[in-house]
Amino acid sequence: MDKRIYLALVVGVALLEFANSSTGQEEKLEKVRVGIASDSATESAIWFAKEARTFEKYGLFVELIRLQGSSLVVSTMLAGGIPISQIGAAAVVDSDLGGADFTIVASIIRNFVFYIFSRPEIEQMVDLKGKVMGVTRFGAISDFAARFALAKYGLQAEKDVAMVQTGGAVESLAALNTNRIQAVALTAPATIQARKLGLRKLLDISKIEANFPFNGIVTRRSYLKGHEDLMRRFLKAYIEGVALAKKDPVFAKKVLAKYFKNDDREILDESYEWIVKQNFSLPPYPAIPGIATILKSAASRNPKARTMKPEDFADMRLVEELDKSGFIRDLTK
Numbered sequence: 001m002d003k004r005i006y007l008a009l010v011v012g013v014a015l016l017e018f019a020n021s022s023t024g025q026e027e028k029l030e031k032v033r034v035g036i037a038s039d040s041a042t043e044s045a046i047w048f049a050k051e052a053r054t055f056e057k058y059g060l061f062v063e064l065i066r067l068q069g070s071s072l073v074v075s076t077m078l079a080g081g082i083p084i085s086q087i088g089a090a091a092v093v094d095s096d097l098g099g100a101d102f103t104i105v106a107s108i109i110r111n112f113v114f115y116i117f118s119r120p121e122i123e124q125m126v127d128l129k130g131k132v133m134g135v136t137r138f139g140a141i142s143d144f145a146a147r148f149a150l151a152k153y154g155l156q157a158e159k160d161v162a163m164v165q166t167g168g169a170v171e172s173l174a175a176l177n178t179n180r181i182q183a184v185a186l187t188a189p190a191t192i193q194a195r196k197l198g199l200r201k202l203l204d205i206s207k208i209e210a211n212f213p214f215n216g217i218v219t220r221r222s223y224l225k226g227h228e229d230l231m232r233r234f235l236k237a238y239i240e241g242v243a244l245a246k247k248d249p250v251f252a253k254k255v256l257a258k259y260f261k262n263d264d265r266e267i268l269d270e271s272y273e274w275i276v277k278q279n280f281s282l283p284p285y286p287a288i289p290g291i292a293t294i295l296k297s298a299a300s301r302n303p304k305a306r307t308m309k310p311e312d313f314a315d316m317r318l319v320e321e322l323d324k325s326g327f328i329r330d331l332t333k
Helices: 003-028 041-052 070-078 089-097 141-152 169-177 190-196 221-226 228-247 249-260 265-279 288-298 303-307 317-324 327-332
Strands: 030-036 060-066 084-087 102-111 115-118 132-135 162-165 183-186 200-204 211-220
Touching: 030 041, 030 070, 030 228, 041 060, 041 084, 041 211, 041 228, 041 249, 041 265, 060 228, 070 084, 070 089, 084 089, 089 102, 089 141, 089 211, 089 288, 089 303, 102 221, 102 228, 102 265, 102 288, 102 317, 115 141, 115 190, 132 141, 132 169, 141 162, 141 183, 141 288, 169 183, 169 190, 183 190, 190 200, 190 265, 211 221, 211 228, 211 288, 221 228, 228 249, 228 265, 228 317, 228 327, 249 265, 288 303, 317 327
Parallel strands: 030 060, 030 084, 132 162, 132 183
Antiparallel strands: 084 211, 102 211, 115 183, 115 200
């Protein structure tokens, strides 16, 4: 037999055996689809668990489903396409006020890690009157952030400031840079890119509202009731991935570079320091005071918000269990 043909056959058999082995391993794992809403550093908690293979450690094969904005994640969950997501609380509150059964089981970011960036000629928030502000999608967390910031400065979205959907952070930056919009709410790494373009950092929203359930794990109450053990294992893997990233910046930045598709050192360093190191919170209890902020904002457009309590939108049992058991303490010491 020709030596090259023999070598090709050997390699082919080896690859087939590896594929069969990998398939066999995956078949032993419980598969679950998880929705994420952007490619920003605020999403990286779930990337860390995925890349560290902590989900597999706890018997899960997690498929990440990238959707454009938390509002689309919510609609996909309601349609039964995904049972778990990593999104902010604003979409959860709005959906539950409309009759959905979502619950927040963990908040990994409990600060408002958004900046309003504007065109250089815009010097203060009040200068946005009569201008156009961009958001990724209506109902997304960037939409809530933009409207929240405008209201704090006495400006009414839609009336005083026009609101348009851009589609994503890249599209938002392009629209702002070409003056199709005059302001937008951004988080890392888009904030670094905005600075490089000479756009103005107009407002740090965390300075006007520090406590906010920016991002965490959300599921439906009906799913949690029937899959409590799966959710417990999911949270263990999720928390373990975050703990590793906070301890190991080399690992964390390698993962960020992979998902950003960008190895710019400044982008990786700032994303890690600002988002992961400073703002990933363990234990990840749902941010009840921040949910209260969202309810207060929602009350002006939905009277039902006045009858609800922040605790109605969260289930702390699993994080509390992992905290009291010492699981989280052992990972972070």
